[in-house]
Amino acid sequence: MSTSSTTPILSAELPTQVPPTVHDSGADTEPGGIVVHSCTTLGSTLIVRLTGEIDHFSAAPLRALLASAADDGYTGLVLDTRGVTFADSGFLAVLDGWPRHGRRLRLAHRSRAVKRPLHAAAATTQRPAQAGSLTAAATS
Template sequence: MSTSSTSPILSAPPAPGDISGHSPAPPGADTLHVRLRGDIDHFSAAPLRAILTAAAAHGRTRLVLDCADVSFCDSALLGALALWRGGGRTAEIRDAPPPVRRLLALERQLGAPA
């Protein structure tokens, strides 16, 4: 997995959900930065799950998730976060728009870890 501050981990034309990531930290550092855009659902979250799985395998323990440009999200985002947190890793959600805030609020109301 290539992580650099100048090129995204995943680069594709904007589709229903566009996920790009980078980490300004050198390889081996603990933080992974990922930016989400558009609609995040079961299909568009697949690259996110792959990025998180690879980052965890390379020793990343902290995720910073920029959600400023998310227009829709469903439980697929929660599933990806649960996958990440399953190994005791931490996640910070930044710039959550209303769809993300509503989903996270629902998660808290249901008693799931936030």
């Protein structure tokens, strides 16, 4: 026995298009969290005073500044971080490349926020720090 139905499977009216919903990931992606308060030079050394918060997203201006300084031949870097109120591994990632190629790094006036990731990085190092590594520069 066969039956046929004339009722359509889909309704005659199609739903209106709903615009896509943007979901907030919760991450702070606001640029400008870190501010280069001042930047001076002394011979081949760049002296930078930072203020604000630095994480993976807000580190781009500092990353660009350091890349430019390296390209311009600066071999020393002194970072005054007394005004940094938050720092995480994004800050360490930016600094990690500086000591390569014989460049020197010194962190002056380290704020509590900067000391926290430096101590965490030093604690996770299994072997003694090499002379040019970030951990050695951070603990000196």
